[in-house]
Amino acid sequence: MVVNCFPAAGTSTTSEAGPTVAGIFTGFGGVATIGWFGRPTRTGVTPRILAAGRAARTVIGTMFTGTFAGRVPQSPWYAVPTVISGTATVLATRGSRRPMP
Numbered sequence: 001m002v003v004n005c006f007p008a009a010g011t012s013t014t015s016e017a018g019p020t021v022a023g024i025f026t027g028f029g030g031v032a033t034i035g036w037f038g039r040p041t042r043t044g045v046t047p048r049i050l051a052a053g054r055a056a057r058t059v060i061g062t063m064f065t066g067t068f069a070g071r072v073p074q075s076p077w078y079a080v081p082t083v084i085s086g087t088a089t090v091l092a093t094r095g096s097r098r099p100m101p
Contacts, residue, residue: 031056054093061089 038045038053045053068082 031059057092061085061092065089
């Protein structure tokens, strides 16, 4: 079976695309996990974990913003999620601590 997972790279078989897709899922899951553990609302988090969490949230937000921004030429409506994810990324990188109720 031939799959066109990455159009710029040509076609590949499912056996060739499998490790790449697994690597992407693993990498994204790892970054998301670091962002979750390093969220500023947790108590008892070291400054290093907070910094790693802030960096992880920045990477994820930048990926989403870049994905949406690249689609704006196709439809101006993609500007809406671009602005929303870009704003959320900027606010998340600030990493302000809020007291938990």
